Amino acid sequence: MAEEHEKGQEIGAANPARPGHATMNTIATHLGVSRATVSHVLNGRSAEQRIRPETQSRVLDVARELGYRPNALARSVRSGKSRMIGYLVSDPRYEPYWNTIIGALDEAEQEGFTLKVLSVTPGTFAERIRQCMELRLGGLIVRINQDKSTLFAEANRVGIPVVTVDESVPQSFGVRVNAADALGCREAVSHLVELGHRRIGFISSGFGRQPLEIVPTREGLFLQEMATRGLDVPDGCVTRETMLVYGRRAKAGHDTATGLAATDALLEHPAGRPTAIFCWRDEAALVAIQACHRRGLRVPGDISVVGFSDISAAWLCDPPLTTCQSPWEEMGRTAVRQLVNAVEGEFDPSPREILIPSGLVVRQSSGPAPT
Amino acid sequence: MAEEHEKGQEIGAANPARPGHATMNTIATHLGVSRATVSHVLNGRSAEQRIRPETQSRVLDVARELGYRPNALARSVRSGKSRMIGYLVSDPRYEPYWNTIIGALDEAEQEGFTLKVLSVTPGTFAERIRQCMELRLGGLIVRINQDKSTLFAEANRVGIPVVTVDESVPQSFGVRVNAADALGCREAVSHLVELGHRRIGFISSGFGRQPLEIVPTREGLFLQEMATRGLDVPDGCVTRETMLVYGRRAKAGHDTATGLAATDALLEHPAGRPTAIFCWRDEAALVAIQACHRRGLRVPGDISVVGFSDISAAWLCDPPLTTCQSPWEEMGRTAVRQLVNAVEGEFDPSPREILIPSGLVVRQSSGPAPT
DNA sequence: CTGAAAGCGCTTACAG
DNA sequence: CTGAAAGCGCTTACAG
Structure with a gap:
């Protein structure tokens, strides 16, 4: 058995230095049958091809012994799929x-x-x-x-x-x-309004209007929800951040400065501090919480913060974040x-x-x- | 030009319903040369094969027109690499x-x-x-x-x-x-000791001893560093957590209960509350901070917390986490x-x-x- | 019941 | 300078 194994490997090996994969040819020559027969047996076409049961089992046995694996690449070339x-x-x-x-x-x-x-x-x-x-x-x-x-x-x-x-x-x-952001946005605004919030700020993206335009969309949805409820969003109640959050070690670093500044601008709004801040993404919300804490504001006691995405940090942070859970x-x-x-x-x-x-x-x- | 394009596609298409990829054969028949010649030109072997410059440019032109892309799968089959x-x-x-x-x-x-x-x-x-x-x-x-x-x-x-x-x-x-966890562990313990900490608790993994054994290793490294410095780690100053953190919506949910309990056990230690907690991973550290906050303890005013990994939540949370940055x-x-x-x-x-x-x-x- | 042959797309000695 | 031929591993009519 072990000898057959060795032999089979040698036959199939293109490069004698490496063991290599067994092929249908390896099995066929090993057994003295044609490649077609091997192919039929291995692909479950024994019935319609009426392969002799004995041949079937011989093929299957040797395939197992040699650890035969069909070459998916060759198959793809052949089938074009x-x-x-x-x-x-x-x-x-x-x-x-x-x-x-x-x-x-x-x-x-x-x-x-x-x-x-x-x-x-x-x-x-x-x-x-x-x-x-x-x-x-x-x-x-x-x-x-x-x-x-x-x-x-x-x-x-x-x-x-x-x-x-x-x-x-x-x-x-x-x-x-x-994602049906409209649903999450509506629920978020409803949630805040039910809690008695009327002055709600929004931190949006400061990235350019990419083809993506996910940003204007969320911002737009927020404004629409507020308008639907007859709530005013004065000038300056939408601010922007541009921090890069693509990974732990993004080249530009973990610069939270723009997020902190966007929050500060809301907190110092001349029309009065908003009682809630809704953010276009969780990272902005978490940085907003940092900014609030720095001013001695308690979340949610003094101010509520809501995010968007439900990243893992949202539930690991303290306080855990209320957020729109996108179905990624x-x-x-x-x-x-x-x-x-x-x-x-x-x-x-x-x-x-x-x-x-x-x-x-x-x-x-x-x-x-x-x- | 456009007509040639159409024609080439038809020749190359296996299934006339789908456009399909052009092949070397498409190019060869289109030009009335052999596939070998096409192959030589397209693979930069024109020089050693001394292909006529005119033939070269004709091949290259048609390849471009037809949007020819070599089939990487066929190449792999051929080369075995x-x-x-x-x-x-x-x-x-x-x-x-x-x-x-x-x-x-x-x-x-x-x-x-x-x-x-x-x-x-x-x-x-x-x-x-x-x-x-x-x-x-x-x-x-x-x-x-x-x-x-x-x-x-x-x-x-x-x-x-x-x-x-x-x-x-x-x-x-x-x-x-x-990862050379030993380095991070040493720096972390040194850092805490330099800050005056002597009673340091450790939250380790409660998962079974997997083949991985990353856990015992970090725990072991911590104990070793403490021993090196002649610092005592009384019984019960190493606790364990088993929360699942694999993704936002892991099947078992975001159960922070074991992490909170592990922290509580340290905070109530009979030998006195530790002044610092070192955790085998960031998630445990962040939950430890939640547990401290619940008891009205300030981080780092009343107690220091250090993690392991530097996940994104580590810098989004408040306070941002001191942690061993593994080089993932x-x-x-x-x-x-x-x-x-x-x-x-x-x-x-x-x-x-x-x-x-x-x-x-x-x-x-x-x-x-x-x- | 099984095999010889043609072919998927590509490459590589080898002729001429 | 170029082509016919053999081959990578696989599959599929088609003979017999």
Whole structure:
């Protein structure tokens, strides 16, 4: 048995120095049958091919002995189909985005697909597109901070389905999966209003108007909710921050200065200090809490703070943060499901948006408005 | 031009319904030359093959027009080499592990490799091993919570290099990349002692003794540092927590109860409250701060708290956490570099450990011992 | 019941 | 200067 094993490995080894994988040829020559027979047996076509039971078991036994594994790459070349999905992402360090990737990874694995993450910067975008094409990926998930038209053009040309995640700008190609921020925003404002808050400040993003425009959207939703309730948002009650939070060791450092300044501006507002601050993301909310503490303000006793995303820091901090829980993992799962359907069935490239529900998680950073 | 484009696509398309990729055959028939010539030109072997300059430019032009992309899978099949690295991980939701993946991803992309993340649970381990083999990955990075011997056996048999990350149990196969926790631990204890602390409690992990054993190690290092300085650690000054922190929505929820209890036990220690608490990970430290606040203790005024890892919450919380900054990204980079060397040169499977330096980051959760 | 043959896309000696 | 041929590992009609 051990000798056969050795022998099989030698036959199959391209490079005698390395052990190498056994191939169908290894098994076939080892047994004196053809590769076709081996292929039929190993792929469960013994029945329709009426392979002799004895041959079947001989093939299966040797395959097991040699630790045969089919070469997925060769299969892909042959079939022209790929069960590999690419995930192009600009900010893999940002917790919400890797949560999305995790969701996608999980769903892909359930479906028998594998996921390939490719990080993108303006300088490497063309190179990444090239890699996607060369790897003959079966589908692409995209969350990128820049113009995607070159990618769309090429994917469209060769027929690769594309799904974007968390990109709110309508595009002429592919499916968009997004969070239903409107729901979370409405719940958050309702929550604060029910607690008696009327003067509510908003800390928005100071980043340029990216194609993404997630920022204006959340800010806009907030203003809309306030207007619906007849609540005034005076000039200066929306401020902006630009700190970089992409990972523990982002190049620009953990600069909380703009977040602190944005909060200070709200706290010193001439029309009077707001009793609550709603923030476009959790990081801003947590820094806002730091700013309040520095002034001796208690959260939520003196002022309530609400965030957006529900990052892990939101429940590890003190007080734990009330926040809109965006459905990041589910967004990733949904994106994969779309692509799996596209790969396995017909690809429908008609542009459409899929919204995943979100909701408010009430913790201890929000409380009754002080009287 | 446009017509040629159309024509080329039709020739190259396996399925006429889908556009599909152009192949070397598409180009060759389009030009009336052989595939070999196309291959030579496209791979920069025009010189040694002395391809006529005119032919060269015709090939290059048509390749550009048709948007030709070489099929990386077919290349891999042909060469038997793969520039794809697999990353097997049990807890991709855990921020430190995710950071390690990011570092690996970044380094792999710099080296012209791609990374494939595969998440592993006890129930899917065998399936994941199978996928790694079928995809003919060129190397494997491993961070798994269970016995890895079946993986090692198979990788060894077919000659795939394996590097483990953050696995401190010596193994008979492959390279281990680890953080030099000893450095961080020494700096942390020195820092506290210099601030006048003598009674220091430790919150350790209550998880079973996994093969990983990162926990006993950190606890052991702490005890050793204390002993070196002649400082006593009475019974009960090391407590344990088991909260699950793998992601925002881990199935078991964000249960901070064991962390709070571990802290309470220290604060009520019969030999007197410690003036500082050192924790085996940041999450425990942040929950410890919550527990202190609940008792009206000020951090760091009444008690200092130091963590381990430097997760993002460590600098978003208030007070920002003093912590040992483990070099997660660098560990990922190092692992990839080992594998790249293995793929490109000779594979040296001799077991060895590579330690990446770590250090203390002093923030505001530690201060002078109260008198 | 099984095998010879053609082919997926690519590469590499080897002729001429 | 270029092409015919063999081959990587796999699959699929098609003979017999």
